[in-house]
Amino acid sequence: MTDGYDSEFLSTAVAMPEPVFDAVRLDYPRFSVLLDRERRLARVTAVNIDGALVRDLAREGEWRLDPRIDADEQTGPAVYARNDLDRGHLVRRRDPGWGDADDARAAMEATFFYPNAAPQAAGFNQSKELWLGLEDHVLAYAETTDQRLSVFTAPVLDDDDPPYRGIRIPLRFWKVAAWQGPNGLASAGFLLDQTELVHTRDGLLASPPLGAFRTFQVPIADIAAITGVGLGPLTGADVLRDEKVRAEGWRALQLPSDVVL
Numbered sequence: 001m002t003d004g005y006d007s008e009f010l011s012t013a014v015a016m017p018e019p020v021f022d023a024v025r026l027d028y029p030r031f032s033v034l035l036d037r038e039r040r041l042a043r044v045t046a047v048n049i050d051g052a053l054v055r056d057l058a059r060e061g062e063w064r065l066d067p068r069i070d071a072d073e074q075t076g077p078a079v080y081a082r083n084d085l086d087r088g089h090l091v092r093r094r095d096p097g098w099g100d101a102d103d104a105r106a107a108m109e110a111t112f113f114y115p116n117a118a119p120q121a122a123g124f125n126q127s128k129e130l131w132l133g134l135e136d137h138v139l140a141y142a143e144t145t146d147q148r149l150s151v152f153t154a155p156v157l158d159d160d161d162p163p164y165r166g167i168r169i170p171l172r173f174w175k176v177a178a179w180q181g182p183n184g185l186a187s188a189g190f191l192l193d194q195t196e197l198v199h200t201r202d203g204l205l206a207s208p209p210l211g212a213f214r215t216f217q218v219p220i221a222d223i224a225a226i227t228g229v230g231l232g233p234l235t236g237a238d239v240l241r242d243e244k245v246r247a248e249g250w251r252a253l254q255l256p257s258d259v260v261l
Contacts, residue, residue, distance in 0.1 A: 005032040005046035005150070012185040012233070014150050014178055019043040020228045026066060026115055029107035030096035033115045034154075037073040040167055041118050042154045044229055045090040051139040052147040053098040057105055061112035063087055074114045079165050088120030088173075090153045092135065118155045119169045121197035127213035130253055131192045134215075135177060137256040138188060142179035152176045152234075156191075156227055162198060171195045174223045176234055185237040188261060189220040191250075217251040217259055 004027030007015045016025075016032060023034040023043045031047035065071050080087055089111055096107035110116075139149055155170030162169050171194055178187040193214040220238040224231045235241075239260055240251075253259060 003027045003029055005030075006048050009048040009150055010148055010178065010185065011146065011180045014185070014234065015232055016046050017044050017152055017176075017229050017231050017234070020230070024069060026068065026113075028091075028096075028110040028113065028116070029103065030098075031091045031107075031111075031116075033090070033113075035069070035073070035115045036157060037069065039157050040073055040075045041157060041170065042090055042115060043157065043227070044152060044154050045116060046150065046152050047091045047095045049095050049135070049139065049149040049151060050098045050147065051143060051149065054094060055097050055099075055101060055104040056094075057097060057101070057108060059093065060105065061093070061109040063112050063114060063117065066113045066115050069115075075117065075119070075167050076114050079119060079167055084122040085119045085169075086122045087114075087117040090116050090118055090155075091151075092132070095135065095151065118173070119164075119167075120173075121194050121213075123197065123213075126254070127215050128192075130256065131173075131175075131190070131213065131215045133256065134175060134190055134259070137259060138177040138179065138261065141261045142181075145180050145182060148179065150178045152178075152231075154227070154229075169198050171198055172226075174227060176220055176223060176231060178234055178237065185233060186239055186261075187220060187234040187237040188239050188259070189218050189223045189234075190253075191216045191218050191223065191226075215253045217253055222250075 026033045034044040036043045093111045097104040153175045156172040173192045175190045220235045
């Protein structure tokens with residue numbers, strides 16, 4: 001089983017996106033994390049998904065620090081204790097869990113290293129479920145071709161993110177999915193905004209109002225500009241690159257059917 005993100009996984013090569021900021025690359029089974037050691041959070045995660053071979057295995061694994069880097073360069077358990085913050089998987093547990101059962105299980109367990117987590121408000125609602133289901137929706141579309149995806153996800157690390165227990169909690173998250181379409185490489189970009197959920201007072205996370213997660217489909221060029229991450233061929237392959245579609249601006253999503261693919 002190959003460790004780390006494979007840039008040759010799709011028929012069109014897609015290199016690991018690179019941030020303009022210094023980051024250390026951590027390779028895991030079938031995915032990689034570019035960790036900003038100053039912010040103690042990922043600038044980029046990248047995973048290869050073979051939808052035809054994905055396994056439905058029981059949830060196994062416990063969150064743990066990655067021994068390859070110092071503990072104080074990771075957002076560890078102290079940030080998530082005694083509050084309503086989730087350890088939000090960036091590479092989802094099931095994403096690298098495909099192929100041979102032992103390999104799939106090992107890859108799933110590797111998603112529980114803290115560099116693959118970011119603080120997210122705990123309340124689940126329709127918008128967050130949509131965010132978590134975007135890869136499934138895109139994969140279902142991609143099944144008409146070679147059933148493979150490369151997916152890139154990370155928090156938007158802004159300077160004005162609110163401080164909390166020695167870190168800054170990201171208010172937005174981005175995701176780009178790429179697949180081989182009938183006319184070549186295709187990609188779609190998304191952004192989740194949890195600003196209304198995250199504000200600290202007296203050191204505690206505020207109770208989330210219902211429906212405060214907002215999910216958008218956005219031009220990948222906008223994601224690159226917001227994050228400072230070079231997204232290379234993904235920008236040119238964006239399904240929103242059509243001028244008429246771009247003119248509509250960011251598309252607020254309520255249902256999977258709202259997604260443009």
